[in-house]
Amino acid sequence: MFAFIQIKLLQIWQTALIALRALRRNKMRSMLTALGIIIGVASVVAMVAVGNGAQARITSQVSALGQNLLTVFAGSKKSGGVNSGLGSASAITLADAEAVQREVPDAAAVSPEVSVTAQAIANGRNWSTTVVGESQDYLKIRDWKLAAGSMFNASDIRSAAKVAVIGSKTANELFGPLNPVGQGVRIKNIPFTIIGLLESKGAGMGGANQDDRILIPYTTAMKRITGDRYLRSVNVEIRSSDRMDIAQQQITSLLRQRHRLTAGQGDDFNIFNQKEIADTVNSISKIITLLLGSVAGISLVVGGIGIMNIMLVSVTERTREIGIRIAVGAQPGDIRLQFLIEAVTLSLFGGLIGVLCGVGASQLVGVLADFKAVVSSGSIILAFGVSSVIGIFFGFYPAHKAAALDPIVALRYE
Amino acid sequence: MNPPVIQLRELHRTYKSGEVEVKAVRGVTLDIHRGEFVAIMGSSGSGKSTLMNTIGCLDQPTSGTYLLDGLAVAGLDRKQLAKLRNQKLGFVFQSFNLLARTSARENVELPLFYSHPLVTLGDRHGRSVQALEKVGLGQRRDHLPNQLSGGQQQRVAIARALVSRPEVLLADEPTGNLDTRTSIEIMGLFQELNESGITIVMVTHELDIAAYCQRILIMRDGQVISDTANANRRLARDEIATLNQAEETAKLA
Numbered sequence: 001m002f003a004f005i006q007i008k009l010l011q012i013w014q015t016a017l018i019a020l021r022a023l024r025r026n027k028m029r030s031m032l033t034a035l036g037i038i039i040g041v042a043s044v045v046a047m048v049a050v051g052n053g054a055q056a057r058i059t060s061q062v063s064a065l066g067q068n069l070l071t072v073f074a075g076s077k078k079s080g081g082v083n084s085g086l087g088s089a090s091a092i093t094l095a096d097a098e099a100v101q102r103e104v105p106d107a108a109a110v111s112p113e114v115s116v117t118a119q120a121i122a123n124g125r126n127w128s129t130t131v132v133g134e135s136q137d138y139l140k141i142r143d144w145k146l147a148a149g150s151m152f153n154a155s156d157i158r159s160a161a162k163v164a165v166i167g168s169k170t171a172n173e174l175f176g177p178l179n180p181v182g183q184g185v186r187i188k189n190i191p192f193t194i195i196g197l198l199e200s201k202g203a204g205m206g207g208a209n210q211d212d213r214i215l216i217p218y219t220t221a222m223k224r225i226t227g228d229r230y231l232r233s234v235n236v237e238i239r240s241s242d243r244m245d246i247a248q249q250q251i252t253s254l255l256r257q258r259h260r261l262t263a264g265q266g267d268d269f270n271i272f273n274q275k276e277i278a279d280t281v282n283s284i285s286k287i288i289t290l291l292l293g294s295v296a297g298i299s300l301v302v303g304g305i306g307i308m309n310i311m312l313v314s315v316t317e318r319t320r321e322i323g324i325r326i327a328v329g330a331q332p333g334d335i336r337l338q339f340l341i342e343a344v345t346l347s348l349f350g351g352l353i354g355v356l357c358g359v360g361a362s363q364l365v366g367v368l369a370d371f372k373a374v375v376s377s378g379s380i381i382l383a384f385g386v387s388s389v390i391g392i393f394f395g396f397y398p399a400h401k402a403a404a405l406d407p408i409v410a411l412r413y414e
Numbered sequence: 415m416n417p418p419v420i421q422l423r424e425l426h427r428t429y430k431s432g433e434v435e436v437k438a439v440r441g442v443t444l445d446i447h448r449g450e451f452v453a454i455m456g457s458s459g460s461g462k463s464t465l466m467n468t469i470g471c472l473d474q475p476t477s478g479t480y481l482l483d484g485l486a487v488a489g490l491d492r493k494q495l496a497k498l499r500n501q502k503l504g505f506v507f508q509s510f511n512l513l514a515r516t517s518a519r520e521n522v523e524l525p526l527f528y529s530h531p532l533v534t535l536g537d538r539h540g541r542s543v544q545a546l547e548k549v550g551l552g553q554r555r556d557h558l559p560n561q562l563s564g565g566q567q568q569r570v571a572i573a574r575a576l577v578s579r580p581e582v583l584l585a586d587e588p589t590g591n592l593d594t595r596t597s598i599e600i601m602g603l604f605q606e607l608n609e610s611g612i613t614i615v616m617v618t619h620e621l622d623i624a625a626y627c628q629r630i631l632i633m634r635d636g637q638v639i640s641d642t643a644n645a646n647r648r649l650a651r652d653e654i655a656t657l658n659q660a661e662e663t664a665k666l667a
Contacts, residue, residue: 329500
């Protein structure tokens with residue numbers, strides 16, 4: 001039995017050699033035929049890589065917002081039909097934020113947020129920036145780190161201390177290469193001491209530069225800068241991502257109750273759910289990847305049809321050879337195997353070159369675009385597998401045609 | 415007497431050529447014994463090629479029985495026919511039918527490539543070289559068909575037909591594409607092979623080629639109308655010797 005398998009394998013190997021020789025004799029034609037598959041496989045690999053890369057980048061942007069973040073915005077204000085947009089209504093108070101902290105069990109950390117655009121003056125320069133009041137937990141909530149210095153603490157919040165943590169862009173505008181920590185800065189003519197420098201975070205989801213800001217305790221901001229008793233928003237970190245939806249519901253019902261909204265009335269606040277955004281973005285980019293992949297897949301099928309076309313030509317050209325082989329005792333299966341191996345060799349060769357080209361193209365995209373294309377081993381295996389299946393599929397009809405030739409007719413073929 | 419290696423009984427072969435039915439072979443009954451050298455003659459359309467294809471297991475009879483080496487051929491499928499052709503038959507064609515761009519040795523090895531049980535690589539090599547030596551082409555084993563003369567190509571084809579040690583060698587107009595002298599040489603090779611015990615069935619329409627055989631069948635309209643032993647058998651060996659002598663004389667003169 002073992003010897004039989006060995007001999008059978010030997011026979012398949014020798015049939016493969018015959019097939020390879022036939023392909024070598026028509027180098028140009030073989031190359032052009034394989035080109036269809038090369039382009040198909042390369043585009044599948046590259047497109048999926050680009051799609052994955054884009055997805056990874058968007059995902060990382062979304063997660064840069066912080067871990068398990070819920071942001072409660074004040075709702076929109078409508079007066080005389082004019083809708084002033086998110087955060088315009090003065091609806092959320094510090095008491096609301098404290099209630100969330102107190103009564104929502106899944107809220108791990110809460111940071112009330114107020115913000116105002118103000119002129120900052122320091123080091124003989126001035127710069128218009130966003131001054132944001134937050135709690136001591138803000139950096140933890142946003143998963144943000146300090147490059148130098150420290151964050152203000154709970155006692156700074158209680159005492160409404162005049163301390164600030166400065167964004168890298170703002171620091172650069174005001175202090176240039178100097179270390180801003182320990183320096184003073186005047187905001188709306190009130191002197192603050194800079195105690196920390198934020199790490200650069202780059203552009204946010206909306207494209208706004210997150211590094212151009214100054215963080216101060218929300219108490220200080222409310223008392224001394226805005227003079228307002230309403231919050232722009234409340235950032236809430238939830239304990240775990242699978243509790244996000246429940247926490248959102250709890251916060252909604254808590255705030256509705258506190259704002260005395262009746263069943264018929266809409267919410268006067270909005271909750272931004274980071275997980276929801278991430279899920280939406282993920283599903284969109286998955287669809288895009290799928291779309292790119294399937295367009296590329298179509299070109300793979302076109303490549304397969306190219307193989308079938310050439311194999312049919314090859315069978316017709318070699319009718320006499322097939323006739324001779326059948327006459328001396330080749331069984332239909334032997335002939336079928338020979339032509340099938342030719343087709344599969346073409347498509348596998350194309351697949352191999354195609355994978356290399358696809359990886360190359362992905363690297364090129366990584367260099368040209370500002371994100372890395374992620375070549376997944378899955379897409380390589382898939383493209384390679386699909387190309388060999390295509391070889392078998394599109395090679396089968398020509399091979400079958402060859403095997404079904406009548407030797408008498410084939411031997412007389414001119 | 416040994417049982418006949420080819421035994422045909424009331425063999426018929428009818429084609430459908432469009433609407434028309436062509437009765438190519440109409441009731442041939444024939445025995446060919448081991449060691450015979452038979453010529454099948456007839457004008458074109460006499461059914462000799464169809465009969466040859468049927469004997470060669472390339473075609474199936476419409477009715478009647480055909481026993482090849484005691485085995486009933488009618489009703490076998492393509493796979494079994496291929497096996498029979500591979501093991502029991504060797505083919506020589508008018509147009510040689512060698513694989514182009516393939517060396518003489520590899521051409522000869524072709525039937526072994528498809529034989530069951532499989533022949534190992536070493537055996538294949540040995541047997542193909544042996545077969546080439548038998549036809550006098552041992553030195554040209556690595557030549558390609560287009561580097562060989564017509565006669566040499568036909569010798570390669572004969573070696574290919576012999577390599578699987580068949581029961582019967584079937585030749586279809588083997589000298590049709592060759593000049594007179596080469597034809598005599600090829601017939602000489604056939605006679606030599608026949609003397610060593612190989613059964614040969616040959617289709618030809620040339621009487622002087624048929625004259626090298628022991629037995630001559632003549633076909634007309636799908637039937638064998640004459641089946642006679644060849645009384646005036648030509649011997650290729652003597653004729654070549656005569657030819658060589660004549661050439662020598664011509665050179666001297």
